[in-house]
Amino acid sequence: MGTNTVNSGEQLDRQSRILEAALDLLSRHGISGVSMRSVAREAGVALGLVNYYYDDKTSLIRAALHRVDEHDLLLVTPDPDLTPDEQLRTALRRVAGADLLTTKYLSLRLHLWALAQADEGYAEINAAAFDRYIDGLATLVANARPGLSWAECRDRASDIVVIQNGMWLTSLLGVDKASIKRSIQRTEDIAFAPAPDAG
Amino acid sequence: MGTNTVNSGEQLDRQSRILEAALDLLSRHGISGVSMRSVAREAGVALGLVNYYYDDKTSLIRAALHRVDEHDLLLVTPDPDLTPDEQLRTALRRVAGADLLTTKYLSLRLHLWALAQADEGYAEINAAAFDRYIDGLATLVANARPGLSWAECRDRASDIVVIQNGMWLTSLLGVDKASIKRSIQRTEDIAFAPAPDAG
DNA sequence: ATGCATGTTGAACGAGTGTTCAATAGCAAG
DNA sequence: CTTGCTATTGAACACTCGTTCAACATGCAT
Numbered sequence: 001m002g003t004n005t006v007n008s009g010e011q012l013d014r015q016s017r018i019l020e021a022a023l024d025l026l027s028r029h030g031i032s033g034v035s036m037r038s039v040a041r042e043a044g045v046a047l048g049l050v051n052y053y054y055d056d057k058t059s060l061i062r063a064a065l066h067r068v069d070e071h072d073l074l075l076v077t078p079d080p081d082l083t084p085d086e087q088l089r090t091a092l093r094r095v096a097g098a099d100l101l102t103t104k105y106l107s108l109r110l111h112l113w114a115l116a117q118a119d120e121g122y123a124e125i126n127a128a129a130f131d132r133y134i135d136g137l138a139t140l141v142a143n144a145r146p147g148l149s150w151a152e153c154r155d156r157a158s159d160i161v162v163i164q165n166g167m168w169l170t171s172l173l174g175v176d177k178a179s180i181k182r183s184i185q186r187t188e189d190i191a192f193a194p195a196p197d198a199g
Numbered sequence: 200m201g202t203n204t205v206n207s208g209e210q211l212d213r214q215s216r217i218l219e220a221a222l223d224l225l226s227r228h229g230i231s232g233v234s235m236r237s238v239a240r241e242a243g244v245a246l247g248l249v250n251y252y253y254d255d256k257t258s259l260i261r262a263a264l265h266r267v268d269e270h271d272l273l274l275v276t277p278d279p280d281l282t283p284d285e286q287l288r289t290a291l292r293r294v295a296g297a298d299l300l301t302t303k304y305l306s307l308r309l310h311l312w313a314l315a316q317a318d319e320g321y322a323e324i325n326a327a328a329f330d331r332y333i334d335g336l337a338t339l340v341a342n343a344r345p346g347l348s349w350a351e352c353r354d355r356a357s358d359i360v361v362i363q364n365g366m367w368l369t370s371l372l373g374v375d376k377a378s379i380k381r382s383i384q385r386t387e388d389i390a391f392a393p394a395p396d397a398g
Numbered sequence: 399a400t401g402c403a404t405g406t407t408g409a410a411c412g413a414g415t416g417t418t419c420a421a422t423a424g425c426a427a428g
Numbered sequence: 429c430t431t432g433c434t435a436t437t438g439a440a441c442a443c444t445c446g447t448t449c450a451a452c453a454t455g456c457a458t
Contacts (some may be wrong), residue, residue, distance in 0.1 A: 014405085030317035032230055036446060046407045048449085057446065107316050114313035117306050117371060118229035130372045158378035159385075166365025172316060173329045179357035186358075186385075213435085235416060245437045247419085256416065 015053045017043045022064050027108040031115055034061070058121070065112055065122060069129035072109075075100075076136030084143040085192075091140055092187050095164050096180055106172050134161055140191075147195050160187045214252045216242045221263050226307040230314055233260070257320070264311055264321060268328035271308075274299075275335030283342035284391075290339055291386050294363050295379055305371050333360055339390075346394050359386045 012020065021042035025034045036057060040047045054060040075094050078087040094100060116126035138157035142148060148156075167183050211219065220241035224233045235256060239246045253259040274293050277286040293299060315325035337356035341347060347355075366382050 028317070030230070030313055033317065035444075037444080047409095048407055048447095049405080051447065052406075055447095110309075110316055111313050113368070113371070114229055114310050117309055118227070118232065127373060155378065155381075158374055159381055162365040162369045162374065162378060162382045163362055164365070165368045166361040166363070169312070169364045169368055170361045172312070174326060175357055175361065179354065179361060182354075182358055183361045234414080236414080247417095247438065248436055250417065251436075254417095 014043070014045055014049060018045065018050055018053055019060070019063055019067065022060055023067065023108060024104075026061075026064060026111050027104045030111050031061075036060075061115065061122070062125065065115075065125050065129075068108055068112055069125070069132075071105075072129060072133055073136060076133060076140060078140060078143070084140070088140045088144040088191055089188065091137070092160070092191060093184060095167065096184050101171055101180075103172070106168050109168060110172060134158060137161065145192070145195070152196070156190050156193075159190050163187050163190075213242070213244055213248060217244065217249055217252055218259070218262055218266065221259055222266065222307060223303075225260075225263060225310050226303045229310050230260075235259075260314065260321070261324065264314075264324050264328075267307055267311055268324070268331075270304075271328060271332055272335060275332060275339060277339060277342070283339070287339045287343040287390055288387065290336070291359070291390060292383060294366065295383050300370055300379075302371070305367050308367060309371060333357060336360065343391070344394070351395070355389050355392070358389050362386050362389075 018039060021039050022034055025038055025042055034057075036050045037047055039060070040050050043050075050060065054063065076091050078084075079090065082090060099105070112122070112126065116122040134154065134157045137160060138150070138153040141153040141156050142150060145153075163183055163186055167180055171180065217238060220238050221233055224237055224241055233256075235249050236246055238259070239249050242249075249259065253262065275290050277283075278289065281289060298304070311321070311325065315321040333353065333356045336359060337349070337352040340352040340355050341349060344352075362382055362385055366379055370379065
C-alpha cells in the first residue's frame with residue numbers, strides 16, 4: 001500500500017486528471033483548444049508528464065474517444081432489475097436525461113465526430129463504437145419484442161439512432177424542449193411498433 | 200471591360216478561389232487543416248493574398264460559414280413552378296439527393312457545427328441561419344396545409360429538422376440507405392399529417 | 399548505503415502558425 | 429511618360445506547437 005491509499009476519493013491520479021483535462025478542453029474549445037501545454041495546465045501537471053503517460057497527442061485523443069464511446073455504450077446496457085419493456089423504454093428516455101443533454105457531453109460528441117471525419121484512424125474507432133451501440137439498441141428491441149426478426153430489430157435501431165443523433169445535434173443548436181420530447185416519443189413509437197405484415 | 204472578361208467560366212476570380220479552397224480543406228481535414236498557407240497553396244495564390252482579401256483567418260472562416268448557410272437556405276426555397284404540396288415534398292426529398300449526401304457537404308456542415316460550438320461568434324451566425332431554415336420549412340408547411348396555425352407549422356418544422364440533422368450526421372457514420380429512406384418518409388408523414396384535434 | 403524503477407519537471411529544438419509589410423506588376427486616367 | 433490605384437508576391441516577425449531529453453524526486457529491494 002503506497003502513501004496514496006489515503007486519498008480515498010480526494011483526487012484522481014495524474015493520468016486520469018490529464019485525460020479529464022483533455023476531455024474538458026475538447027468539449028469547450030474543440031480540437032484547436034487542445035494542446036499538450038493547455039492540457040498540462042488544466043490538469044495542473046508539467047508539460048512533460050502528458051507525453052509520459054500518452055506517447056502522442058494522437059494517443060491522448062484516442063483515449064478520450066474511447067472514454068466517450070464507453071460512456072455511450074452504457075446508455076444501451078440493460079438494467080437487470082427491469083422488464084425487457086422497461087429496459088428499452090428507459091434506454092430511449094435516457095438520451096433526454098439531464099446528464100446527457102449537458103452541453104459538455106453533446107459538445108464532446110460533436111467534436112469527436114468532426115475529428116473522426118478528418119482522421120482515418122479516429123474514424124475506425126468511431127465506426128466500431130457506432131456499430132456496437134446499434135447492436136445494443138437492437139438487442140433491447142429484440143428482448144422487448146421477441147417476435148421480431150433480428151434484421152427488423154436492426155432496422156428499428158438504425159431508425160431510432162437517426163432520430164437520437166438528430167436530437168443530440170439539434171439540442172446544441174437550441175431547438176425547443178417540446179420538440180425533443182416529441183422526438184423521444186417518436187423513437188418509442190418505432191421501437192414498440194407492432195410487427196410489420198410479412199410480404 | 201477588363202481583360203478578364205474572356206474568362207467565361209474558365210476559372211473563378213482569385214477571391215472566390217481562396218474561399219473555395221478554404222471550404223475544401225475544411226471539409227477534408229477539419230479546422231486544423233485550414234491554415235492561411237494551406238489555403239493559399241490549394242488556391243494557387245501567394246500567402247499574402249489570402250490576408251489581402253480576408254483580414255483575418257476568422258473573416259475567412261466566417262465567409263465560409265455564410266456560404267454554407269446560403270446553400271442550406273436554398274433547400275427550403277420554393278420552386279414557383281410547383282404546387283405547394285409538391286414544393287414541400289420536393290424540399291423534404293432534396294436532403295437525400297445525391298448532391299446533398301455528398302461526403303464533402305456533410306463533412307463541411309459537421310465541421311462548421313463543431314466550430315460554432317467552440318466559438319461564440321460563429322455560434323451566433325449558425326443560430327441565425329438555423330432559425331431562417333426552420334422558418335423556411337415552416338412556411339412550406341403552412342402553404343401546403345393552410346388550415347394549420349403558424350405555431351403548429353413551426354412545431355412540425357422543428358420535428359422535421361431533428362430528423363434531417365440526424366440523417367445528415369448518421370450518413371457520415373455510414374448508416375444504410377434504407378434507413379435514410381425510411382427517415383425521409385417519416386419527415387413527410389410529419390409534414391403532411393392531418394391537423395391535430397383542438398383541445 | 400547502494401542500486402534501480404517509476405514518476406515528474408521544465409528547458410530546448412525544429413517545424414508550423416497568423417499577421418505585417420516593403421516591393422513589384424498591371425492597367426486606366428491624366 | 430507619369431501618376432495613382434488595385435492586385436499580388438514572398439520574406440520576415442513573433443509566437444505556439446509536439447516532441448525529446450537530461451535532470452531530479454521518490455520509494456522499494458538489496
